[in-house]
Structures are given as structure tokens and as C-alpha cells.
Amino acid sequence: MNPYIILAIAIISEVFGSSMLKVSNGFKKMLPTMGVILGMGLAFYCLSLALKTIPLGTAYAIWSGVGTALTAIVGVIVYKERLHAKKLMGLAxxxxxxxxxxxSSGI
Structure with a gap:
């Protein structure tokens, strides 16, 4: 499988896990807590697979950057967080x- 597809799965899993943190109520709600564990576990597993081919700096930059941006977008859409010019500029x-x-990675 293409390592960038595996990295995309890692990113989506991490965004899901992070989003479940919001509703887990400090790990007091079982189902969202399971979502955090499964999402983060799959994210790190897929990231480790992607790292077999993609350089560490490149993979981690993509994983954390795109994950951060998608998590912020989920916050705006799902949790009705405010979107303002500074947030948009940061995401850009x-x-x-x-x-x-x-x-710059040449891949």
C-alpha cells in the first residue's frame, strides 16, 4: 500500500481520537474513551508503517500539521468553535x- 495512504489513515485516526477527547469528559465516558484509545492506537501504528518509507521529518510534519488543521476544522464544524482571522491564518x-x-523532501 502507498505509504502516503497509510499516513492519511494515521492522520484521520489521530483526528478522530483527538475529537473523542472532547466528549470523553476526562475519560469518564466509556464509549468516547474507547474511541480515543482506538483512534490514537491506529494512528501510531499507521504512522510507524509509513515511517518505513517516508523520512521521519517529512512524515511527522505532515502528520502533525494536517492533523492539527483537520482537528481545528472538526472543532469549528462539530463543536461549533469560533473561526476567526487569526485561526485561519494559523491554519494556512x-x-x-x-x-x-x-x-523539499524529494518524495
Whole structure:
């Protein structure tokens, strides 16, 4: 399987796990807590598989940058968090940085 598809699965799993943190109520609600454990476990497993091919710096930058941006978007859409100019600018900078790292990696 393409390592970037595996990395995408890692990112989506991490975003899911992070989103479940919000509703786990400090790990007091069992189902969301299980979502955190499963999401984060799958995320790290897939990240480890992607690292067999993708350089560490590139993979981690993509994983953390895209994961951060997607988690912020989930916060706005699902949890009705406020979206303002500073947040948009920060997200654009994160995505821009990931793109530059990807372009510089030669992969």
C-alpha cells in the first residue's frame, strides 16, 4: 500500500481520537474513551508503517500539521468553535509549512 495512504489513515485516526477527547469528559465516558484509545492506537501504528518509507521529518510534519488543521476544522464544524482571522491564518501557515516540507523532501 502507498505509504502516503497509510499516513492519511494515521492522520484521520489521530483526528478522530483527538475529537473523542472532547466528549470523553476526562475519560469518564466509556464509549468516547474507547474511541480515543482506538483512534490514537491506529494512528501510531499507521504512522510507524509509513515511517518505513517516508523520512521521519517529512512524515511527522505532515502528520502533525494536517492533523492539527483537520482537528481545528472538526472543532469549528462539530463543536461549533469560533473561526476567526487569526485561526485561519494559523491554519494556512501550518498547511503551507507542510507543503514546503513535502516539496523539499524529494518524495
Amino acid at each position: 501557515l501550518i498547511i503551507g509549512g507542510v507543503v514546503v516540507l513535502k516539496l
